[in-house]
Each structure stands twice: as C-alpha cells, then as structure tokens.
Amino acid sequence: MNKEEILNGLSEAVILGKPDQARSYAQRSIDEGIDPLDAINNGLVKGMSVVGDRYAAREVYLPQVLMSANTMYAGLDILLPMIPSEELEDKKKVAIGVVEGDVHDIGKNIVKTMMTAGGFEVKDLGRDVPIETFISVAESIKTDVVAMSTLMTPTMDGMKDVIDGLIESGYRSKVKVVIGGPPTSPEFAEEIGADHRDANAQDSVAWLKEALF
Amino acid sequence: MNHIERDMAALSDAEADRLPTYPIACGVNRKLLGDNVTYSMWCKDPKIFANGFIAGQKYFDFDFAIGLMDLSVMAGDLGAHVRMDDENTPFVDKHIVHSLEDYEKLEVPDIRKGRSHVIVEGTRLFNEKLKNEVICAAFLEGPLLALTQTAGAERVFMDMFTDPSAVHAGLRTMVEFDRQMVEAFSETGVAGLVWDYLWGNYSCLGDEEYNEFEGCDKYAGMLNKLTADSGMALCIHNCADLPHLDTQVKKFKPVIYSMAYYPLIPDSPSAGEVIDKGYADNCLIAGNIDPQMFIRAKTEKISKVTSDLCQEVKTALCRRGLKSRYCIASGCEVPPDRATKLDNIKAVVDTVKRDGVLEGC
Ligand code: B12
Numbered sequence: 001m002n003k004e005e006i007l008n009g010l011s012e013a014v015i016l017g018k019p020d021q022a023r024s025y026a027q028r029s030i031d032e033g034i035d036p037l038d039a040i041n042n043g044l045v046k047g048m049s050v051v052g053d054r055y056a057a058r059e060v061y062l063p064q065v066l067m068s069a070n071t072m073y074a075g076l077d078i079l080l081p082m083i084p085s086e087e088l089e090d091k092k093k094v095a096i097g098v099v100e101g102d103v104h105d106i107g108k109n110i111v112k113t114m115m116t117a118g119g120f121e122v123k124d125l126g127r128d129v130p131i132e133t134f135i136s137v138a139e140s141i142k143t144d145v146v147a148m149s150t151l152m153t154p155t156m157d158g159m160k161d162v163i164d165g166l167i168e169s170g171y172r173s174k175v176k177v178v179i180g181g182p183p184t185s186p187e188f189a190e191e192i193g194a195d196h197r198d199a200n201a202q203d204s205v206a207w208l209k210e211a212l213f
Numbered sequence: 214m215n216h217i218e219r220d221m222a223a224l225s226d227a228e229a230d231r232l233p234t235y236p237i238a239c240g241v242n243r244k245l246l247g248d249n250v251t252y253s254m255w256c257k258d259p260k261i262f263a264n265g266f267i268a269g270q271k272y273f274d275f276d277f278a279i280g281l282m283d284l285s286v287m288a289g290d291l292g293a294h295v296r297m298d299d300e301n302t303p304f305v306d307k308h309i310v311h312s313l314e315d316y317e318k319l320e321v322p323d324i325r326k327g328r329s330h331v332i333v334e335g336t337r338l339f340n341e342k343l344k345n346e347v348i349c350a351a352f353l354e355g356p357l358l359a360l361t362q363t364a365g366a367e368r369v370f371m372d373m374f375t376d377p378s379a380v381h382a383g384l385r386t387m388v389e390f391d392r393q394m395v396e397a398f399s400e401t402g403v404a405g406l407v408w409d410y411l412w413g414n415y416s417c418l419g420d421e422e423y424n425e426f427e428g429c430d431k432y433a434g435m436l437n438k439l440t441a442d443s444g445m446a447l448c449i450h451n452c453a454d455l456p457h458l459d460t461q462v463k464k465f466k467p468v469i470y471s472m473a474y475y476p477l478i479p480d481s482p483s484a485g486e487v488i489d490k491g492y493a494d495n496c497l498i499a500g501n502i503d504p505q506m507f508i509r510a511k512t513e514k515i516s517k518v519t520s521d522l523c524q525e526v527k528t529a530l531c532r533r534g535l536k537s538r539y540c541i542a543s544g545c546e547v548p549p550d551r552a553t554k555l556d557n558i559k560a561v562v563d564t565v566k567r568d569g570v571l572e573g574c
Contacts, residue, residue, distance in 0.1 A: 017374055061419040063374040066367055103304050106366060106417075128306065153505040154550050182454075182475065183505065199477070 003034055010043025010075060015050055017067030022075035029079070036082040041119070044075045048117040052202055055110075062106065069113040076116070088121070092212050095137050096147040097125030099158035104151035107181060111149065111201040118205035120145070131158060135165040138175060144212060147204075148194075150181045159184075160192040167193075176211055178204055216276045216347045222537055224468055224497050229537035232523060232569035233276035235499065236507070236561045237450075237471070237542060240283070240302065240549025242269035251299040252549055256282050256328065262335030267342050272555070273562050278343050279407055280336040281352040281450075281546055282328065287390060288362035290327040291319060300551055310364030313376050316383035319363065321390045324397055333394070337401035350405035350448055350469075351398040356387035356436070357412045357427040363387075370417075373426060380426065388432045392439060399443035405469065406440045407448040408433070413461050414453030416478075423457055429464045437465055452545035454478045462492045473544030474501035484522060488529035488539065499542035507547045507557045515557045519564040531574035541565045 013021035189197035198204035222229035242265035294307035448469040475481040
C-alpha cells in the first residue's frame, strides 16, 4: 500500500467515523515509515476538516461529528507517541473547559477537536470546571492558551473570575485567553480582558495560529 | 376579555383584545413566597411548587400557567445523580449509562415517588386553583431528552451512529416512563401538556436522525397522539436555535409551539419569519424574548424589546391574514436565579397589555 492510499485511508476513516479503520491505517503508516506528523496532518486532520466544514454547512450533524472526532482521537492515540519528543515541544498547549455551573459541553468538545486537529496539544478540563482549576492547571502544565466556553448567561461571570485569578497569579501575561459560546460577544471579551472571542471552532483555530505562530 | 377568553381566541385565531402573554416564569416565582424559599425547597415539595405558580399568577397576571420544573426530573428519578444546590437549577452530574448493555437495564421508576411525584401533584394543586383563571398545562421531558439526560448526550449521539438498537432500547423505557406520566397528568385535570422536544434542532440533529430517534412515525408521534387521546391539548416547547419547524409544527400539529430566537445565529427564525412562513396558520406560536434579559436588562430596555416584538408580530399577523395567533413569551424559562428581576417580568406583561392591543389590520 503506498503512502497516498494510507493517508486517504486515514482521512476516510475519520469522515466515515470508523475508529478501527483509523487504528489499522495508523499502524500501517508506522509500518511503512511514514512521518507520523504527515499521517496526522494529511490523513486524520484532513478528514476532520472535511467533517467540520460539512457540519458548518449543515450537511452532517452531531452524531457524525462526534463519531469522527472519536475516530481522529483513536488514530492520534497511535500516532502521537511516535513523534519524537523534540518535535512535540514546539506544540502549543491549550487548556479548555466549560466554566463552573455549566454542563453544556458539546460545543466545547467540538472546539477541542478542531484545536487538536489544528495542531495544538489540548488539555480538556471538562465541564462545570471550578475557577481555581483553570488557574492551577494553566500554571502547572504551562499552557499557552486558556480556552473557556459557556452557553449560559449566569455563568459568564466565571470567565472574568478566571482571568482575574490569572492576573493575580501572575500567569496572565503568559497566555492567550479565548472564550466562546452563544451568550458571549467580542464586547464581552474586551470587557473581561480576554484576548479573543469566536463564534465557532474553525475560526478560533485560525485566530490562535495567527496569534501564536 | 378575561385570560381564558383571550387564550381561546388566540388559539383559534379569532378576534382578541390583545396578544396573550406568558413569560415562562416558573422557579423564579418562589421569590414571591419569601426569601427563605430556596429553589431546592420549591422543586421538592408539591405545595411549594404549586404556591409559586399561584403567587406568580396573582402578582404578574399572566395569560397561561405551565408547570415546568427543570430538565433533570426524569433522569434523577431513573437514578442519575443530580447536583442540587440551594439556589441553582439542578443538573445531572453523573450519568448512568456506561455501556451498551446499560441502556437495556434502565427501568421506569415509581412515579408516585421522587420529583415525578412532586411535579404531578404540584401541577394538580396549581391547576385546581388557577384553572378558572388561565389555561393551565403540565410540562414533560420528551423521550430523547430524558435519555440524553440520563445517559449523557454525547454518548447517546455516538451510539446512535454505531449502535442504534441500544439507543432504541433506552428510548423504549423513556417512552413507557413518559406514558405513565401522561396518564398521571391527565388525571390532574390540566387542559394541556407541553412536551420538551429539545433535540429537534439543526445544530444537533438532522431530519433523518430526529425522525429515527424521536420523530413523527416514532416515539413522539405516539406520545402526541396519547396526549390528545388523554384529553390534553398537545403543546410543544423547544428552546433551541434552529428548531425543526416543519416536523414539530407542521407534522406534529401542536396547538401551541413555544420557541426561542437567536439573532446572532444565521437562519434562526424571527417571530415575523415564523408567521410569514405559515407556522402560525394553525398553531399558536409563543416566543421569543431572550430569557437572559430578565436578569441583565434594565426595565426600560425589556419594555422596549417587548414593545418592538408586539409591533413585529402584529404587522406579520396582518400580512399573513391572521388575527391573534401569537403569544408574547420568553423562548425559554425565565431564569430562576435570585438575580432575576421580577420588575422585568412585570414589565413584559404590562407592555403587552399596552402595545399588544389588536386593533385590526
Ligand atoms: C443541548 C442543550 C442542553 C443539553 C446539554 C447537553 C450537553 N452535554 O451539552 C441539556 C439538556 C443537558 C441542557 C440543560 C440545560 N440547559 Co440547555 N441548551 C441546549 C441547547 C438546545 C443546544 C446547545 C448545544 O449543544 N448546541 C450545539 C453546540 C455544537 O453548539 P455551541 O455549544 O453553541 O458551540 C459552538 C459555538 O458556540 C462555539 N463555541 C462554544 N464554546 C466555545 C468556546 C470557545 C473558546 C470558542 C472559540 C468557541 C466556542 O463553537 C461550537 C461549535 O461551532 C441550547 C440552545 C441552543 N443554542 O440551541 C440550550 C441552552 C444553552 N440551555 C439553556 C438552559 C437554561 C439550560 C438549563 C438551565 C435548563 C434547565 N432549566 O434545566 C440546563 C442547564 C444546567 C446547567 N447548569 O448547565 C439556555 C441557556 C440560557 C442562557 N443564556 O443562560 C439555552 C440557551 C436555551 C435557552 N434558549 O434559554 N441544555
């Protein structure tokens, strides 16, 4: 099987939501000596971008998107450990979570997936995440980005509390803070001192790449 | 006109003195019962639950009463862990489906216990008190919502894709749970039953998935018929951004459809568009003031928004040749937070009384 077939197999697995296929093509790509980063970017991630675009165009819906994300992660589990650690050091880190009091996590998970697909190393803090957790994890893993999501207005203020906490801890100047979720707005981001707010996953990845690289 | 006359007129698109109004104020009403009444007290005691609605009606003078509690009632009674803070809307923080086999293991709880009992009894109590004043309806989570709350939405969505039969097994239990609740609600004497069919929305499911896992020919179709056969008017609530209007309004044929509006989301339908596209032709549409305004907005601002909505609706109704078939409501529940301004709820009702007057086209 040549390289092109393997890369296509990886993206097809993601597009069709077939984790087993992703695992077997990931293994094959290693056996054939394909650069794991190449397999990730031109295989798995390529497939995920197709699905991301189709979701944005409402051609596919959450069951498919979530299954594709799952498939991408299945392939990544095999390929990421094959990347020499020096190469990974360049990867920028994101800590993402849904702020305290809010359990809506589907949107956050899509953003997490697209950030992973965009080449970031993403630490998922989950949902209903206490303010202190954002701050302590950001510091302990030396993250480059803190990304926060909320779908509810009453919990929006938690985003400000996280930023205030980061300022207090002295870590604010070392991270970009991005926020998202329907009740937030660019004005709100400015008001609370976040660096950026985005309406969707793809655009926020593009912004981060611009801002960090 | 009194409230019931106005409601009946709007339901049948007859001439009415003004548009009806119902900001979906439920848990927030407990604030009228005294500062010591917390959310958790309100949602665990049928009398306090009912007294909230009764006090709300007296204070705000609504045109309807709908017995919404929150969306973790069924999941909690099925055994999922619900985090219950004193003053916040409770939510499920531990799901109970961890494998495909777990769907099969779900069992309908005894609805004479738990919060299922509170909501049924509480609904009976407020209906007894308010039924001669306003149209009262019960509120119930649809089967797909109850299942996602119990099993976790993402898990259910992925299993829909890979193991649909397991999801259907879970849904059958939810339908049986719902069936028993319908029966119990029908004995309370309420005039209507509002179903929360949240997942019929295009940010989450397409027509195909929705049809397979809730849809017309499936569980919702059956439960809708059961509702009507049990003597309750079929009503639907869907607070999502891109609701499946063709399915949920045109095919399900509810008498009331309550929906929200998200101006920042492309294609989210405004009140005017919903009327223009014919969804109000046979159904009383209720919407669509942003619930968050009840916390955040100044009272003048929410009055202005309400006034503008009345104008938009009246113009659209005339354009469509309709008389009164729109209820000024809040798209989703008025947040039951302590910080919610009761004055803002009152301002909506008072503004509709003034600017919702129907003078013919
Ligand atoms: C599904 C849903 C639920 C599910 C959530 C399941 C889950 N695991 O997430 C359940 C049933 C559990 C639920 C519960 C409740 N819900 Co709800 N829910 C929704 C609904 C219908 C859809 C949300 C969704 O998943 N959309 C699909 C995803 C993919 O979109 P998204 O989250 O917007 O994410 C995209 C973008 O916003 C962006 N994005 C999101 N986060 C981030 C972060 C960053 C950094 C960036 C860059 C971008 C970004 O990218 C994503 C991909 O494009 C919305 C209404 C709506 N929007 O349609 C209400 C809604 C969010 N819920 C609401 C409410 C009130 C509740 C409850 C309190 C109801 C109740 N009374 O019990 C509880 C909440 C309990 C709690 N404490 O959290 C309100 C919130 C109102 C408000 N503004 O405060 C809404 C808006 C409904 C309404 N009209 O009032 N809900």
